[in-house]
Amino acid sequence: MAAQKSVKKVVLAYSGGLDTSIILKWLQTTYGCEVVTFTADLGQGEELGPARDKALLLGIKPENIFMDDLRETFVKDYVFPMFRANAMYEGLYLLGTSIARPLIAKRQIEIAEQVGADAVSHGATGKGNDQVRFELSYYALKPDITIIAPWREWDLRSREQLIAFAEQHQIPIARDKRGEAPFSVDANLLHASSEGKVLEDPALEVPDYVYSRTDGPESAPDKATVITIDFKEGDPVGIDGQAMSPATLLTKLNELGKINGIGRLDLVENRFVGMKSRGMYETPGGTILSMAHRAIESITLDRGAAHLKDEIMPKYAELIYNGFWFSPEREMLQALIDKSQEFVTGTVRLKLYKGNVITIGRESIYSLYDQDLVTFEEGAVAYDHRDAAGFIKLNALRLRTLGQRKKKLGL
Numbered sequence: 001m002a003a004q005k006s007v008k009k010v011v012l013a014y015s016g017g018l019d020t021s022i023i024l025k026w027l028q029t030t031y032g033c034e035v036v037t038f039t040a041d042l043g044q045g046e047e048l049g050p051a052r053d054k055a056l057l058l059g060i061k062p063e064n065i066f067m068d069d070l071r072e073t074f075v076k077d078y079v080f081p082m083f084r085a086n087a088m089y090e091g092l093y094l095l096g097t098s099i100a101r102p103l104i105a106k107r108q109i110e111i112a113e114q115v116g117a118d119a120v121s122h123g124a125t126g127k128g129n130d131q132v133r134f135e136l137s138y139y140a141l142k143p144d145i146t147i148i149a150p151w152r153e154w155d156l157r158s159r160e161q162l163i164a165f166a167e168q169h170q171i172p173i174a175r176d177k178r179g180e181a182p183f184s185v186d187a188n189l190l191h192a193s194s195e196g197k198v199l200e201d202p203a204l205e206v207p208d209y210v211y212s213r214t215d216g217p218e219s220a221p222d223k224a225t226v227i228t229i230d231f232k233e234g235d236p237v238g239i240d241g242q243a244m245s246p247a248t249l250l251t252k253l254n255e256l257g258k259i260n261g262i263g264r265l266d267l268v269e270n271r272f273v274g275m276k277s278r279g280m281y282e283t284p285g286g287t288i289l290s291m292a293h294r295a296i297e298s299i300t301l302d303r304g305a306a307h308l309k310d311e312i313m314p315k316y317a318e319l320i321y322n323g324f325w326f327s328p329e330r331e332m333l334q335a336l337i338d339k340s341q342e343f344v345t346g347t348v349r350l351k352l353y354k355g356n357v358i359t360i361g362r363e364s365i366y367s368l369y370d371q372d373l374v375t376f377e378e379g380a381v382a383y384d385h386r387d388a389a390g391f392i393k394l395n396a397l398r399l400r401t402l403g404q405r406k407k408k409l410g411l
Helices: 018-031 049-057 071-084 098-115 130-141 159-168 246-259 284-300 303-322 328-340 387-408
Strands: 009-013 034-041 065-069 119-121 146-148 184-187 192-195 225-232 235-239 264-270 276-282 346-353 356-363
Touching (some): 009 098, 018 034, 018 159, 034 049, 071 098, 071 235, 071 246, 071 328, 098 130, 098 303, 130 146, 130 303, 235 246, 235 284, 246 284, 284 346, 284 356, 303 328
Parallel strands (some): 009 034, 009 119, 034 065, 119 146
Antiparallel strands (some): 184 192, 192 276, 225 235, 264 276, 346 356
């Protein structure tokens, strides 16, 4: 457990909670280094003031406490680019936790360079995905950085030992933290995720008290909520005709999704580190946005472009899930995806009702939908029904050849 490398100053990703407060003190006592705290407001819905107060209480100099409101940057530069790709890990997960980590890591590295720190630290455990996401990002942005991962180094292996360490060093402990936490939560403007303890048995239904971002579909209003979302080049820019900033827009969609019981996902997923885990995700606004984006693409994207996007999406989603946001392959895929969005502009009309997001209309000045072509009425000039015969025969040529071989061999 002893420090393997001399560290003078470390930037800690600090939430102000018990675990990262213990880590803060552990860094001071184990490495004997100066600690700089960084707390990011990504829309987790918690007051950040207590984090500053606790850092001061633990001896951090005011000039070494960084607290940044990154909500607009988070949505504009991380969430929206990901949603242009329609990214879902294993076909379901909208990557709410995964997409937040590269932004936190990037800001940590910026602060480290600003204050002359030679190390960074995080509070991710040794079993999860977040340690990988943080550290891959650190190394991509500053290859020679020293990384301290306390959960992989210390010998505090139980909640009792953590509490004892906190009491020994006079770290304030909330009353409900003295017992075993019923489940762990990660939240930001895109989602809230809950996992562990009462959720570990995938055969058991998620208890009602776990949900924090969504009302139950059963208790949602009996009347549907109808909204429109305006898009420009693949990104949402307004709701019901009112222009909004990225974070403001996602906040509004979260509110609409919450009251209509939208965005719950009970998922058993494959972690990058090799194990399966069960998590409960609430992504109300993201679920609405995902459906709306596919709807506007359905009339503005050519078939070839749309199908290619669907083919690369699993790879793109996996890269984000595994922590490779700053990799060249993710950036290459992003360039392709962004190219596809040049004409993804228009308006989608949606009906929100008891957990469902239903597309009821879509329109765009760049629409490729031609009613004259698809109509059953006569008069379409660009399409001659008789041309279909040759088209089918050419596509059937190899199938007919295979059929003739089977017939010849009596198969």
